[in-house]
Amino acid sequence: xxxxxxxxxxxxxxxxxxxxxxxxxxxxxxxxxxxxxxxxxxxxxxxxxxxxxxxxxxxxxxxxxxxxxxxxxxxxxxxxxxxxxxxxxxxxxxxxxxxxxxxxxxxxxxxxxxxxxxxxxxxxxxxxxxxxxxxxxxxxxxxxxxxxxxxxxxxxxxxxxxxxxxxxxxxxxxxxxxxxxxxxxxxxxxxxxxxxxxxxxxxxxxxxxxxxxxxxxxxxxxxxxxxxxxxxxxxxxxxxxxxxxxxxxxxxxxxxxxxxxxxxxxxxxxxxxxxxxxxxxxxxxxxxxxxxxxxx
Amino acid sequence: xxxxxxxxxxxxxxxxxxxxxxxxxxxxxxxxxxxxxxxxxxxxxxxxxxxxxxxxxxxxxxxxxxxxxxxxxxxxxxxxxxxxxxxxxxxxxxxxxxxxxxxxxxxxxxxxxxxxxxxxxxxxxxxxxxxxxxxxxxxxxxxxxxxxxxxxxxxxxxxxxxxxxxxxxxxxxxxxxxxxxxxxxxxxxxxxxxxxxxxxxxxxxxxxxxxxxxxxxxxxxxxxxxxxxxxxxxxxxxxxxxxxxxxxxxxxxxxxxxxxxxxxxxxxxxxxxxxxxxxxxxxxxxxxxxxxxxxxxxxxxxxxxxxxxxxxxxxxxxxxxxxxxxxxxxxxxxxxxxxxxxxxxxxxxxxxxxxxxxxxxxxxxxxxxxxxxxxxxx
Amino acid sequence: xxxxxxxxxxxxxxxxxxxxxxxxxxxxxxxxxxxxxxxxxxxxxxxxxxxxxxxxxxxxxxxxxxxxxxxxxxxxxxxxxxxxxxxxxxxxxxxxxxxxxxxxxxxxxxxxxxxxxxxxxxxxxxxxxxxxxxxxxxxxxxxxxxxxxxxxxxxxxxxxxxxxxxxxxxxxxxxxxxxxxxxxxxxxxxxxxxxxxxxxxxxxxxxxxxxxxxxxxxxxxxxxxxxxxxxxxxxxxxxxxxxxxxxxxxxxxxxxx
Numbered sequence: 001x002x003x004x005x006x007x008x009x010x011x012x013x014x015x016x017x018x019x020x021x022x023x024x025x026x027x028x029x030x031x032x033x034x035x036x037x038x039x040x041x042x043x044x045x046x047x048x049x050x051x052x053x054x055x056x057x058x059x060x061x062x063x064x065x066x067x068x069x070x071x072x073x074x075x076x077x078x079x080x081x082x083x084x085x086x087x088x089x090x091x092x093x094x095x096x097x098x099x100x101x102x103x104x105x106x107x108x109x110x111x112x113x114x115x116x117x118x119x120x121x122x123x124x125x126x127x128x129x130x131x132x133x134x135x136x137x138x139x140x141x142x143x144x145x146x147x148x149x150x151x152x153x154x155x156x157x158x159x160x161x162x163x164x165x166x167x168x169x170x171x172x173x174x175x176x177x178x179x180x181x182x183x184x185x186x187x188x189x190x191x192x193x194x195x196x197x198x199x200x201x202x203x204x205x206x207x208x209x210x211x212x213x214x215x216x217x218x219x220x221x222x223x224x225x226x227x228x229x230x231x232x233x234x235x236x237x238x239x240x241x242x243x244x245x246x247x248x249x250x251x252x253x254x255x256x257x258x259x260x261x262x263x264x265x266x267x268x269x270x271x272x273x274x275x276x277x278x279x280x281x282x283x284x285x286x287x288x289x290x291x292x293x294x295x296x
Numbered sequence: 297x298x299x300x301x302x303x304x305x306x307x308x309x310x311x312x313x314x315x316x317x318x319x320x321x322x323x324x325x326x327x328x329x330x331x332x333x334x335x336x337x338x339x340x341x342x343x344x345x346x347x348x349x350x351x352x353x354x355x356x357x358x359x360x361x362x363x364x365x366x367x368x369x370x371x372x373x374x375x376x377x378x379x380x381x382x383x384x385x386x387x388x389x390x391x392x393x394x395x396x397x398x399x400x401x402x403x404x405x406x407x408x409x410x411x412x413x414x415x416x417x418x419x420x421x422x423x424x425x426x427x428x429x430x431x432x433x434x435x436x437x438x439x440x441x442x443x444x445x446x447x448x449x450x451x452x453x454x455x456x457x458x459x460x461x462x463x464x465x466x467x468x469x470x471x472x473x474x475x476x477x478x479x480x481x482x483x484x485x486x487x488x489x490x491x492x493x494x495x496x497x498x499x500x501x502x503x504x505x506x507x508x509x510x511x512x513x514x515x516x517x518x519x520x521x522x523x524x525x526x527x528x529x530x531x532x533x534x535x536x537x538x539x540x541x542x543x544x545x546x547x548x549x550x551x552x553x554x555x556x557x558x559x560x561x562x563x564x565x566x567x568x569x570x571x572x573x574x575x576x577x578x579x580x581x582x583x584x585x586x587x588x589x590x591x592x593x594x595x596x597x598x599x600x601x602x603x604x605x606x607x608x609x610x611x612x613x614x615x616x617x618x619x620x621x622x623x624x625x626x627x628x629x630x631x632x633x634x635x636x637x638x639x640x641x642x643x644x645x646x647x648x649x650x651x652x653x654x655x656x657x658x659x660x661x662x663x664x665x666x667x668x669x670x671x672x673x674x
Numbered sequence: 675x676x677x678x679x680x681x682x683x684x685x686x687x688x689x690x691x692x693x694x695x696x697x698x699x700x701x702x703x704x705x706x707x708x709x710x711x712x713x714x715x716x717x718x719x720x721x722x723x724x725x726x727x728x729x730x731x732x733x734x735x736x737x738x739x740x741x742x743x744x745x746x747x748x749x750x751x752x753x754x755x756x757x758x759x760x761x762x763x764x765x766x767x768x769x770x771x772x773x774x775x776x777x778x779x780x781x782x783x784x785x786x787x788x789x790x791x792x793x794x795x796x797x798x799x800x801x802x803x804x805x806x807x808x809x810x811x812x813x814x815x816x817x818x819x820x821x822x823x824x825x826x827x828x829x830x831x832x833x834x835x836x837x838x839x840x841x842x843x844x845x846x847x848x849x850x851x852x853x854x855x856x857x858x859x860x861x862x863x864x865x866x867x868x869x870x871x872x873x874x875x876x877x878x879x880x881x882x883x884x885x886x887x888x889x890x891x892x893x894x895x896x897x898x899x900x901x902x903x904x905x906x907x908x909x910x911x912x913x914x915x916x917x918x919x920x921x922x923x924x925x926x927x928x929x930x931x
Binding site for chain 1 (some may be wrong): 679681682683686688690694695696699756758759763771773776781786788792793797808809810812815869874875876880901904905907909917920921
């Protein structure tokens with residue numbers, strides 16, 4: 001295209017923003033029902049709790065300081081650990097899957113990607129419930145293991161941290177596969193052949209060529225899995241026991257059971273801080289246009 | 297009413313004096329930042345004329361087209377179409393239609409609906425639309441493909457749809473933006489001929505932007521050569537090719553065999569050209585419009601004016617000796633790169649089968665008729 | 675790469691099994707005649723039939739459909755206009771808005787739920803169907819806007835210029851060129867918004883009041899009170915419905931015009 005075209009301007013752009021007003025109702029809605037509530041939570045996190053669960057508007061750091069208590073600290077640390085473990089499992093399962101999809105015949109790729117994404121769009125509650133059936137005391141997994149003679153009495157699988165991590169990995173595996181697929185798809189297969197030709201072993205091809213060149217996808221996928229994992233509520237609520245609580249459950253607990261809204265708000269903002277840090281990290285490494293939703 | 301509004305040619309054609317140009321561009325300026333993309337460009341296009349704006353990428357020719365179409369406003373100057381100023385008139389109210397370089401066919405509409413689009417926007421009655429679209433499709437030989445979507449058409453067919461979509465509105469002017477650039481070489485040559493015949497048959501007034509000199513020369517009644525935002529020369533293809541006004545025009549329109557030097561002894565319609573390379577002897581040239589002796593100048597000659605022989609010719613031609621350095625066989629003709637000075641290679645051509653054939657390293661004589669070639673002062 | 679690709683394919687197969695195994699088991703066992711055991715006692719449709727006679731469940735389904743319908747209409751309207759309006763803004767402002775619109779999609783849903791609940795409680799709006807709908811529109815607007823914007827950006831700006839050149843005024847350009855080209859994206863957005871709304875648990879959980887029990891809320895309370903074959907049947911139904919919705923939405927999104 002000749003450089004004559006550099007200054008293409010659509011004439012509509014000249015009568016500056018006549019139709020910008022179209023955006024107003026939607027923006028107003030988001031401000032009123034998204035931004036304002038968030039600011040409200042922020043404000044409450046610095047207030048105190050009244051005697052009967054009400055709010056006393058006195059500025060205090062106490063709620064955040066309370067979070068340093070080992071009881072809350074343990075839940076925070078545990079959440080981080082579960083989310084990290086989930087991310088690792090998703091990577092180990094997702095990378096080969098993404099690689100195979102990206103290297104399969106072009107007409108199969110959309111179908112395979114759809115197959116990966118489809119479960120994600122189904123009801124999360126229901127999918128988590130499916131694992132309850134599988135992991136129950138007399139669930140299918142125990143039945144199978146007993147039948148195979150691998151165990152002599154049923155394992156306690158449900159209501160354990162293991163169940164939580166399995167459920168999370170199950171729920172968010174598609175988030176890992178999608179960015180990895182994009183990264184592998186962009187990787188020119190000739191580069192792999194070139195490395196091979198230059199005496200690289202299979203392991204060396206993987207670690208010296210494939211992994212470095214798909215790094216943006218790897219980091220992106222890991223962050224996209226980590227974000228929903230750390231903030232999950234349903235999975236630990238249904239599959240976890242009292243000892244495998246995560247931040248989301250703590251928030252719900254503080255709000256609806258203990259009715260300590262200021263403390264619940266403080267926990268919310270700590271969670272939001274962790275998520276925002278991950279989001280910033282994501283946008284730092286992602287190239288423009290690779291927003292987390294592009295693939296949805 | 298509706299009929300007239302869709303046919304500016306019919307509505308105004310007979311009454312307006314035929315001397316008035318269809319398009320009258322008056323000193324338009326368009327700045328992109330601090331750069332003048334279009335710098336005081338003026339030209340006129342007569343009714344039924346095929347006018348090409350020829351120039352390299354970035355010359356500002358597309359900007360001129362977009363200003364005429366109404367997608368950009370000039371920072372200064374005026375655009376008159378059929379005597380009426382178009383300043384402040386939006387694209388949808390101008391009696392011009394653009395054939396886009398990428399065709400910009402509506403992917404959701406079929407061929408018929410694409411061509412009918414302009415008529416429909418002006419609320420032409422359906423029966424009339426039907427008839428006019430059919431006429432336009434007949435003209436571009438697309439009858440029978442009305443129901444196809446653009447994606448189901450070949451590149452050449454898409455080009456015809458784009459053309460039909462413009463000319464069905466009977467615009468005062470059809471604007472063509474690199475109309476054949478997206479076609480491959482063979483199709484392109486066939487379409488040049490066809491486009492020209494459609495234009496003549498329909499009596500269209502066309503302004504065409506192209507960077508392809510051969511295309512411009514073959515199709516146009518007149519050519520304007522544009523470079524760095526300015527128009528350097530306007531004239532018939534022959535005028536511009538044979539009498540280029542500047543070295544740039546000369547080079548852009550074809551191969552130019554050049555020799556730097558200066559003019560000495562300018563006198564009485566004849567002058568002596570002294571090449572900068574002192575191993576090359578001086579030779580007489582036809583004097584330019586201003587025989588300013590001593591000024592640095594460049595002498596230029598078209599390859600087809602240059603003859604080549606093994607023996608020194610006996611005629612009164614101007615002769616320079618040289619050595620063949622490279623032979624390029626191109627089918628119908630053979631090109632020879634001949635070194636005539638330390639820094640200078642000239643291109644000579646032969647057609648047919650020369651016996652015995654020349655070989656690299658052969659010493660030859662290059663000669664041309666006295667008076668051929670041009671001197672350009674810097 | 676042959677030997678290693680065997681390993682790759684094996685792990686991929688495992689991953690696919692991991693994704694679909696639980697779903698298949700769930701659907702399979704929704705037909706199991708046995709009441710509380712994993713042992714297969716023959717196929718039956720009686721658990722599905724039982725669903726039909728559960729009044730509370732039917733009421734919850736009606737609520738869910740109503741909420742999904744209203745919030746989809748609201749979000750498509752607001753989000754679609756937002757996308758069109760953003761298109762005309764200066765580039766920089768578009769980027770900022772685009773970034774802000776991702777926020778509602780990444781912050782933990784628990785947090786969005788409690789924040790909305792706090793707002794409604796603070797301004798003394800009683801929790802009910804209305805509050806749920808308001809909340810659903812909030813998370814659906816960004817989805818709709820992003821989907822329509824993605825399509826808008828893929829549109830060739832030349833098409834709009836061509837339409838203007840052929841005599842279309844700005845309304846006609848929108849009516850005859852932009853809108854028809856956006857139609858698949860709009861229908862895709864409608865389907866996605868509807869599905870997401872239908873499936874939502876957390877925002878509903880925090881913003882629903884008495885009488886506003888939705889299907890996911892009902893499923894949750896059923897699960898919490900113990901595993902029953904009816905839940906299996908209900909879950910299988912929900913799975914199939916949302917999968918069909920999404921498959922339709924995606925095929926619309928991808929369809930070339």
